[in-house]
Amino acid sequence: MWLEVERRILRQLHSHKTRTRLLEIHAHFLRHGLHQSNQILSHFVSVCRAENQMTYAALVFQQSLYPNIILFNSMIKGYSLCGPFEKALHLFTRMRNRGIWPDEYTFGPLIKACCNLCDLSAGQCIHGEILKLGFESHSSVGIGIVELYANCERTDDAKKLFDEIPQRDVVSWNLLINGFCKSGDVDRGLHLFREMSERSIASWNTLISFFSKNGRDDEALELFRKMQVDGFKPDETTVVSILPACARLGAVDVGKWIHSHAQSSELFRDSITGGNSILNFYCKCGEIEAALMIFREMPLKNVISWNTMISGLAFNGKGELGLDLFEEMMSVGVNPDDSSFVAVLTCCAHARLLQKGRNLFASMTARHQLHPKLEHYGCMADLLGRIGCVREAYDLIKSMPMRPNASLWGSLLSASRMHGDTDLAECAIKELINLEPWNSGNYVLLSNIYAEGRRWDEVEGMRVLMKENNIKKTAGHSMVG
Numbered sequence: 001m002w003l004e005v006e007r008r009i010l011r012q013l014h015s016h017k018t019r020t021r022l023l024e025i026h027a028h029f030l031r032h033g034l035h036q037s038n039q040i041l042s043h044f045v046s047v048c049r050a051e052n053q054m055t056y057a058a059l060v061f062q063q064s065l066y067p068n069i070i071l072f073n074s075m076i077k078g079y080s081l082c083g084p085f086e087k088a089l090h091l092f093t094r095m096r097n098r099g100i101w102p103d104e105y106t107f108g109p110l111i112k113a114c115c116n117l118c119d120l121s122a123g124q125c126i127h128g129e130i131l132k133l134g135f136e137s138h139s140s141v142g143i144g145i146v147e148l149y150a151n152c153e154r155t156d157d158a159k160k161l162f163d164e165i166p167q168r169d170v171v172s173w174n175l176l177i178n179g180f181c182k183s184g185d186v187d188r189g190l191h192l193f194r195e196m197s198e199r200s201i202a203s204w205n206t207l208i209s210f211f212s213k214n215g216r217d218d219e220a221l222e223l224f225r226k227m228q229v230d231g232f233k234p235d236e237t238t239v240v241s242i243l244p245a246c247a248r249l250g251a252v253d254v255g256k257w258i259h260s261h262a263q264s265s266e267l268f269r270d271s272i273t274g275g276n277s278i279l280n281f282y283c284k285c286g287e288i289e290a291a292l293m294i295f296r297e298m299p300l301k302n303v304i305s306w307n308t309m310i311s312g313l314a315f316n317g318k319g320e321l322g323l324d325l326f327e328e329m330m331s332v333g334v335n336p337d338d339s340s341f342v343a344v345l346t347c348c349a350h351a352r353l354l355q356k357g358r359n360l361f362a363s364m365t366a367r368h369q370l371h372p373k374l375e376h377y378g379c380m381a382d383l384l385g386r387i388g389c390v391r392e393a394y395d396l397i398k399s400m401p402m403r404p405n406a407s408l409w410g411s412l413l414s415a416s417r418m419h420g421d422t423d424l425a426e427c428a429i430k431e432l433i434n435l436e437p438w439n440s441g442n443y444v445l446l447s448n449i450y451a452e453g454r455r456w457d458e459v460e461g462m463r464v465l466m467k468e469n470n471i472k473k474t475a476g477h478s479m480v481g
Contacts, residue, residue, distance in 0.1 A: 022047070022048070022051070022053065022056065025044070026044070026060065029044075035060075035063060035064075036064060036065060036066065038064070038066070038067060038068045038070055038071045039070075041060060041061065041064055041067075041071050041074075042070045042071045042073075042074040044057070044060060045057040045060070045061060045071065045074040045075055045078055046074050046078075048060075048078065049074070049077065049078035049081060049082060052082050054078050054079060054082045054083075057075065057078055058075070061075050067098075067100075068100070069095075069100050069101070069102070069103055069106070072091060072092075072095045072100060072106070073103070073105045073106050073109070075091055076088045076091050076092060076095075076106060076109045076110060076113075077105075077109040079091065079109075079113065080109035080110065080112040080113040080116070081109070081112070083116070085113040085114075085116045085117045086113070086117060088109060088110060088113035089110065089113060089114070089122055092106070092110055092126075102129070102133065102135075104135050104138045104140075104141065107126065107129070107130050107135055107138075107141045107144070108138075108140040108141055108144050110126050111123060111126055111127075111141065111144035111145055111147070111148050112144060112147075114126060114148055115144070115147050115148045115151045115152075118151060118152055120148070120149075120152040120154065123145075123148040123149075123152070127145055127148070130145070137166070139165070139167060139169075142161070142164075142165045142172075143165070143169075143171060143172045143175065145161055146158050146161050146162045146165070146172055146175055146176060146179075147175045147179075149161060149179070150175055150176055150178065150179020150180070150182070151179060151182070153179070153182065153183040155176075155179050155180050155183050155185065155188075158175075158176055158179050159176065162176050170196070170198050170199065170200045170202075170203065173192065173196050173203065174200065174202050174203050174206060176192060177189045177192050177193055177203065177206055177207070178206050180192065181206060181207065181210040182210075186207070186210050186211065186214060186216070189206070189207060189210065190207060193207055199230075199232075201227075201232050201233075201234075201235055201237075201238065202237075204223065204224075204227040204232055204238065205235070205237045205238050205241060207223055208220050208223050208224055208227070208238060208241045208242055209237070209241040211223065211245070212241050212242065212244055212245040217245035217248050217249050218249065220241070220242060220245040221242065221245055221246065221249060221251060221254065224238070224242045224254075233261075233265075234258065234261065234267075235267070236267060236268065236271055236273070236274045239258055239262060239267065239268075239274060239277060239278075240273060240274060240277045242254075242258065243255055243258060243277045243278065243280070243281040244277075244280070244281070244284075246258070246281060246285075247280070247281050247284035247285055248284075250285065252285050252287070255281045255282075255285065258278075259278050259281075262274065262278065269299070270299075270300065271300075272298075272300045272301065272302050272304075272305065275294070275298045275300065275301075275305065276302075276304050276305050276308055278294060279291055279294050279295055279298070279305060279308050279309060279312075280308050280312075282294060282312075283308060283309070283311070283312025283315070283316070284312075286316055288312060288313065288316040288318065291309065291312055292309070295309045301334075302334075303329075303334055303335070303336070303337055303339075303340060304339075306325065306326075306329040306334055306340065307337075307339045307340050307342075307343050309322075309325060310322045310325050310326055310329075310340070310343040310344055310347065311342070311343035311346060313325065313347065314343060314344075314346040314347040314349075314350050315346070315350070317350065319346075319347035319348065319349075319350040319351030319353070320347070320351050320353070322343065322344065322346075322347035322351075323344060323347050323348070323351070323353070323356065326340065326343070326344040326347070335368070336368060336370075337370070338370060338373060338375075338376070341360065341361075341364055341370065341372075341376055341379075342375050342376060342379060344360055345357055345360060345361065345376060345379035345380060345383065346379055346382075348360065348379075348383050349379055349382045349383040349386055352383070352386055352387050353383075354383060354384070354387055354389070357379075357380060357383045358380075361376065361380050364376065373402075374400075374402055374404075374405060374408070377396060377397065377400050377404075377408065378407060378408050378411065380393075380396055381393045381396055381397055381408055381411055381412060382411050382415075384396065384415075385411055385412060385414070385415025385416075385418075385419075386415065388415075388419045390412065390415050390416050390419055390421050390424055391421075391424065393411075393412055393415060394412060394424055394427070397409075397412060404431070405435070406432055406435045406436055409428045409429075409431045409432045409435065410428075410432065412424065412428045413425055413428035413429055413432065413445075416428055422449060422452070422453065425449060426446065426449055429442055429445050429446040429449070430446070433446070437469060440466070443462055443465065443466050446462060447459050447462040447463070450462065
């Protein structure tokens with residue numbers, strides 16, 4: 001009878017309606033006195049893990065008087081995947097303190113937890129246990145150790161361990177390639193990629209992504225084309241990685257083909273990330289009408305979608321339309337974040353709408369409890385500078401709670417020179433020299449301002465200062481004397 005009850009409960013646990021019935025199933029095995037059955041509990045924990053209900057799993061686990069290795073393994077795996085990752089390590093210690101020996105299924109999740117934590121020290125301790133107990137030959141354990149060292153940027157150690165794996169599958173190759181790319185050695189990753197006898201879409205995606213992120217857009221696009229020749233169809237990760245490279249290269253035709261492929265394959269039907277990447281591509285390429293159409297047709301949007309569209313309108317000369325979209329965003333209940341205000345303040349700057357910009361800047365704190373950051377002050381300084389309020393821009397910069405950066409002073413310098421405020425331009429350049437003492441262009445600009453005012457002593461002083469600081473004049477810059 002008990003065996004039949006167990007089987008019935010297990011069938012209920014793994015049915016497609018489990019999510020809404022966890023409490024009911026729990027009550028069922030409590031009623032039949034099976035709350036100490038390690039088999040039932042391990043399956044229950046497994047289902048909780050799949051439903052991201054590890055808090056519930058932990059409550060049930062704590063009621064177990066005699067948990068065995070299977071139940072501990074199920075809990076450790078749950079924490080290694082869902083977090084908190086450190087609890088997997090704590091549970092392993094607790095298991096050992098109870099005198100329960102680990103098996104081959106214990107160490108893979110433990111290594112995964114260390115990998116997710118980027119905790120090399122803990123990982124090395126687990127690695128020592130693995131070697132002591134002789135589990136390093138198990139495929140999943142060996143691959144996990146490679147991932148740990150690769151993820152912690154110990155790529156030479158990862159390569160050594162990788163070479164010792166008797167059967168290296170495409171997953172282990174991908175982990176090693178990702179480790180080298182993550183540590184900055186993309187060329188070594190490419191070399192390993194070329195050595196692979198078998199590749200997966202993840203192999204291509206890893207390199208395309210890192211080439212794109214490191215400004216090697218031509219190589220990213222070349223790899224994308226080779227991937228297609230080899231018969232691999234782009235997935236969501238491919239598209240999100242390659243579209244920024246297409247935008248920077250101006251490869252509009254490639255980007256439009258990707259968009260068409262995504263539509264025909266329904267690749268982004270339920271993906272906000274994918275839709276946002278397409279939207280960003282069209283905005284960056286200046287195809288603002290197409291971007292607006294895509295934005296309106298997107299079935300799912302988040303604040304990033306709105307920010308991307310508002311920013312795209314700003315940089316394509318449609319600042320007032322961007323402001324309207326910002327108001328629409330709030331009217332439909334999407335709360336603006338820091339990036340929203342960078343986008344909308346940029347709209348104000350490009351449309352030269354000073355009072356609107358002042359009101360929005362003030363509303364960040366008063367209405368939305370967002371504290372302006374450096375980039376928000378930069379947007380306001382840009383707005384003030386564009387319409388000639390350079391003194392007000394200077395006062396704003398000086399009032400900031402954080403130290404202004406070179407970009408802010410550079411913006412003020414440009415505005416000051418445009419509007420003929422030589423004194424303020426001189427002040428801005430002096431600040432730039434303090435921030436960038438290695439930049440010869442700043443010295444030359446200040447020297448030229450002195451020369452324009454026939455302040456020859458200061459011109460000579462700048463020459464002496466450059467010589468004392470061993471600053472070489474960049475070719476193409478003049479120094480009037």
